Amino acid sequence: MTGIADAPQSMADAALLEVDELSKHFGGLAAVDELSFRVAEGETFGIAGPNGAGKTTLFDTISGHARATNGRILFGGQEIQDRSTHAICHLGVARTFQIPAVLPEHTVLGNVIVGAYFGHRPRAVPGLRFDEASAERARAAASFAGLGGKLDVVAGPLPLFDKKRLMIASAMASEPRLLMLDEPVGGLNHREIDEILELVRKVRSAGVTVVLIEHVMRALMSISDRVMVMNHGRLLFEGTPEDVQGHEEVIRVYLGTATEQPPSETAADDGEGRTEPHGA
């Protein structure tokens, strides 16, 4: 597992994304409940938690698909919780979706060029033709994700693995500073999972900060510098993958009991992770 290679000194100054007391209510239900965390530039930040913990709702609120009930979201120091989805994209935030969303009637290039042309920077009025620069950016992003050979294939009938790569490619085409991945490896076999993880590492080395939600623990733990575990829309625990796996509160939430194997002595507290009191 990749240890924290010279993690940024302190998270305070280089925070690219900062979520401050964020809440999102659907009727009476608090899907996200006064959640605060920060993600530093260049870091890979994993989000875990059981079903209904509010992970996707958190993503929707950051990306502008849902309005935060209260609290602030800062990206590169600017507040974005009230901005529209496409404006947030122009700031440099790109995301993928849990249910693979592709444009079924467009080809692979057609999907990616939308990110390349519209996501790159705001345009007053769309031009009459795609400029070659956008087309090149799109082709580069497609081959970056390993779809260089399938540019003219219609996206609708593509297998799940290609659709997941296509979403990443079209996100990268808008040259984001932050890439949010919602279950990038869900439903894939082991070989495909490894390939996606390799792609995410390529994204990291391109200097893009990655925040990802994932159920497949093997993948999440191996790719994340730090992991946040959510439950009931609240922060349960935040720390390095090792801290998370050793932390009995997290195990209790997942497995329901401290397993026979005694949790490692280094209780979570001495790690830099912090635990929120587990609200009823």
Add this chain to the structure above:
Amino acid sequence: MAAGSDDARSALVREMGWRRPNLFAVAGVLILAAMLPLVWRNDYVIDVALTALIWMILNQSWNLQLGIGGIWNFGQLALFAIGGYGAALVSLHWGSPPWLAMIVGGLAAAAASAVVGIPVLRLRGIYASLLTFSFGEVVRLLVISDESGLTGGSFGLSGVPDLAFGGLSPDARQRAYYWVALALVVVTAVVVHAFIQSPLGTALKALRDAPGYAASRGVSPLKMQVITFGMSAFIAGIAGGFYAHYFGVIAPSVMGLGPMSLFVAMLVVGGLGTFAGPLVGTALIMVISEYLRDYDEMRLIIVGVILLVTIVLAPRGLVPLLQDAWRRLQRWMAEDEAGDRGGPEEAASDPPTASGAGAQEEVTR
């Protein structure tokens, strides 16, 4: 540098899956269409063909929104009528040259679309249909009940001046109008074709198939849809203006459920969201509808039944059906050649199922 150079352009067209129209076929059809008034000297047939051309302009503009853009507008007929009335009023009262009047008609329709568009484009599908359908009916009823003479009430406005073909003999005048209509259809087709291959068209299709996804890639929904709504309304207005100048009259009877069923049938039978759909559909339904000319009630019953049968059995219309069949035919022929090379090149992919984002869960009601 713009994708001007030919090889870069053709590479992009191939990769984007855009269909380059087969130039010979297009040229052939155009020549045939242009020759029609000369070959077929019967003015009834030319009149029907000319009306079909006007409906082709209108349906192409409607398909731009409903089919390609996924904007649920069922008030296009009202925009068409507003264009007609606009042109008629301007040329009747201000005596402005008819060509200018047609443009004014187009602008009037575009303006109306802006007024209706702002609330409509923020609505979820079915509410947009309700509001635009009601808008159409309200405009019709408003014109019918207008006694102020402005719109001529249920009889509409008559005596709308000619498009500067007054001096010609009736036959020559009809032929001149025919060729202008044909030109307008071609211009609209070029605009629609360019639209589909433009960033705007690509963005609209994206908004139609996966709105959340498109917005997260930087497409601003309201701006794109307002532009398309305006463009489509302008074209519909022009068609309305041309209709008024050709027939010399514009009346509320162009609107209403009957006419609308005709146009919806043309769009649905042809194939919503395709380039050729509106053209094929209009021609087909026009032939059927004229064939039933003398049993009037039966005409709309038959058209209604055709619309019902088509929408239920083949919701995507004829053109996609023909395209799938053609593609299967080509793949079948390809398999034949590959027969000796041990099986088809690529696994026969099953017919394109639901859009990726749509089928999270099979809706087995």
Add this chain to the structure above:
Amino acid sequence: MLEVRNLHAGYGQTRVLAGIELDVQEGETVVVIGPNGHGKTTLLRTISGLLTPTAGEIRFDGRRIDGARAESVAAQGLVHVPQGDLPFGDMTVEENLLLGAFPSGSWGARAERIGRVYGLFPMLGERRGQRAHTLSGGERRMLALGRGLMREARLLMLDEPSLGLAPVVVNEMYRHIEQIVASGITLLLVEENFSHVQAFDARVLLLESGRIVREGSVSDLLADEIVMATYLGT
């Protein structure tokens, strides 16, 4: 009573179940555990008919039910309490429960059955006039369970009863489930957090990536390092 053979199912392109073999005998309690996203909910939705399987066979009391409509499967006594409860929000607690007895076999005895459910869950009795969307998480879960018991249940399938509930509420929920099991109902329980299952003498199956990879008692599985690997990716 329930036989599942080589079951495959999924949504569109996503293959979720990849060949499930499962048997549940009369009166037995079977628990399917496994981390989220590996097919537990899809398994129940396919058995109850909400989702049509792409391959494989399901028999209930000897009759084939794979591909049958959910409403006909439900009328044969297979009760599936879905994940997330799905209450009828705008209807009262009583109306929700009455609908639980919709099939003609149970509708006649609805008064008697609703009395029994109120006995089992007194809280539902107190809130019978309240609209379901005003209930708390635990009360919604009790309502979903009560709705399931409103008709003759030959096999009861529960999908993650502990989901999204606070620990004290989960304990209370499991006391109710123990009472239900004690009354002899055959139970197929799906749980991610399986500490509460220790109280049952249940056969536990570990579902990983759409296949059953382990079977045994609760203590066997807790000691098995595969479970840790699947759950925590160690």
Add this chain to the structure above:
Amino acid sequence: MAALIQAIVSGLVTGSIYALMTVGMTLIYGTLRTLNMAHGSMVMIGGYVSWMLFAGFGWGPLVGLVAASMVAFAFGIVIQQIAVRPLIGRTGFDFEMTAFISTFAVTIVLSNVALQIYGARNKAVPPVIRGRFHLIEGVSVSWHSMVMAAVAITMLVGLGVFLSKTRYGLAISAVAQELDAARLMGIPVGRVYNLTMAVSSALAAVAGVLLASVFFVSPVAGDLPLLKALIVAIFGGLGSIRGTILAAYVIGLLESLISLYFGVKWSLPTLFFVIMLVMLVRPTGLFGRPQEARL
């Protein structure tokens, strides 16, 4: 002052009829996610059934009420089987828009078949009770409009009882709110869809019979009711029965007040303008559940 009371009274009567027409449309949308454009034709069918009974056998509208609702009940089922059922569960197209167009096709066929059979001339039907009475000095109300209001309100109350007390009434609400949960309880969804369309069509036919003696019966008798029902549905927000009934009365009153002060000609455009404003503020109507909560 008397004119104001007169306007209010006629607004309430019109409101009840609008409620009777629109509540069925909302119920169908809530359960089937189908905006039934053929709903107006059911009003027309109601009128013609009542006219046929009167012209043929001299039976008054009361008999017409029962006969019309039975005929429309059957039509509702047929329309559901032909225009909506085949679309359910299929993928590759947008269900709501396709069902909107398929039911629109049905209304075209029905109104033109009526034109073929009955011809274009308006048919007249006598009111239930002739004559008017004076509510207070200067305000006269026709007996028929009282009957209209009474029948409409009775039907609405009956619908409310049916939906909340009977087995299949509860089932309709269940399918509308949580389809999967309803199926898991053995509720036969196909039968519920038929019943929803049938009951809603019957309600519209009753409105048709009541309106027959106020406005004449003709092949296009369904168009204006359809437009009014659409406006009420937009204003009230699809999917909530209570919202629709309230919206119907608001629209009924608004309409009669506008025609009192500005003239009948302006009632429709003003109404439409009000709707446009409402949609700017609440894109799903006053009481419609926002899309988020419905998912």
